Amino acid sequence: MMGRYFVDYKFSEANGILAANTELGEKRRLSNRAGTDRSATMGKGGGCVPSKKRTPLATSDDPPKTTAGAPTAVDDKAPTSDAAPTREITITEPPAKLKIYIVYYSMYGHVEGLAKRMKKGIDEIEGVDGLLYRVSETLSDEILEKMKAPPKDDSIPLISAAELASADGFLFGFPTRYGCMAAQMKSFFDSTGQLWKEQKLAGKPAGFFVSTGTQGGGQETTAWTAITQLAHHGMLFVPIGYTFGAGMFTMDSIRGGSPYGAGVYAGDGTREPTGTELALAEHQGKYMAAVVKRLAHV
Numbered sequence: 001m002m003g004r005y006f007v008d009y010k011f012s013e014a015n016g017i018l019a020a021n022t023e024l025g026e027k028r029r030l031s032n033r034a035g036t037d038r039s040a041t042m043g044k045g046g047g048c049v050p051s052k053k054r055t056p057l058a059t060s061d062d063p064p065k066t067t068a069g070a071p072t073a074v075d076d077k078a079p080t081s082d083a084a085p086t087r088e089i090t091i092t093e094p095p096a097k098l099k100i101y102i103v104y105y106s107m108y109g110h111v112e113g114l115a116k117r118m119k120k121g122i123d124e125i126e127g128v129d130g131l132l133y134r135v136s137e138t139l140s141d142e143i144l145e146k147m148k149a150p151p152k153d154d155s156i157p158l159i160s161a162a163e164l165a166s167a168d169g170f171l172f173g174f175p176t177r178y179g180c181m182a183a184q185m186k187s188f189f190d191s192t193g194q195l196w197k198e199q200k201l202a203g204k205p206a207g208f209f210v211s212t213g214t215q216g217g218g219q220e221t222t223a224w225t226a227i228t229q230l231a232h233h234g235m236l237f238v239p240i241g242y243t244f245g246a247g248m249f250t251m252d253s254i255r256g257g258s259p260y261g262a263g264v265y266a267g268d269g270t271r272e273p274t275g276t277e278l279a280l281a282e283h284q285g286k287y288m289a290a291v292v293k294r295l296a297h298v
Contacts, residue, residue, distance in 0.1 A: 121285025
């Protein structure tokens with residue numbers, strides 16, 4: 001089995017090298033086969049001690065040579081050293097912003113002016129959006145014309161009761177009617193019966209802002225009597241207290257608002273909100289946004 005094998009062909013000088021390599025390859029094949037046969041005869045547990053009689057294979061320091069012009073096989077599956085490692089890329093969407101609905105009724109525009117300043121305050125808090133909504137009018141156009149009420153801002157959409165469920169917090173604004181909310185806002189709250197039945201608004205924070213005709217016309221009681229609406233829904237009433245700072249103690253000018261929330265004096269409907277009243281409304285927007293944001297992370 002260990003005899004020498006030669007290929008009896010006539011080679012050129014270059015092919016002679018191939019014959020030598022063929023002979024060497026045959027020797028290695030036979031040697032490996034002999035080693036396999038010996039391992040098989042040793043049996044299980046026979047040990048791995050090499051035979052001292054085994055003739056070592058001849059080695060050469062010269063690199064292997066191939067026949068001139070012979071094609072070289074390429075393994076397409078072999079990994080390359082400079083191939084970039086595969087990384088799994090996960091695309092995450094930015095978190096959705098918290099939403100505070102500013103829901104109001106305004107006959108002469110005073111409550112609407114406060115609502116727009118509240119939105120400005122809310123939008124200054126990162127991660128929170130203020131959205132303006134109107135409630136439906138209950139008076140006819142004929143009555144509104146006789147009351148000299150200006151037209152409504154149609155760019156601000158009307159809201160339905162069912163839409164409240166998608167908000168994270170609320171600011172409800174309305175004028176007073178004998179120390180209570182106007183009938184238009186009360187009518188809207190009366191339409192929330194299904195939300196009350198399912199307690200869809202439970203645990204959501206809400207605040208109030210108001211408008212009155214005179215200084216004793218209900219800046220506090222209009223908001224205070226509205227708390228019953230929140231209580232039945234299980235909502236959280238968020239007053240501003242005296243967080244507005246020195247502006248809450250100003251006595252040198254007429255100013256609406258109270259610890260219950262921002263406010264404005266409308267007079268006969270022609271008085272415009274003062275800078276302090278608008279600043280208090282903006283502060284309430286910021287304050288409510290901070291509270292909603294804090295509750296969202298509890």
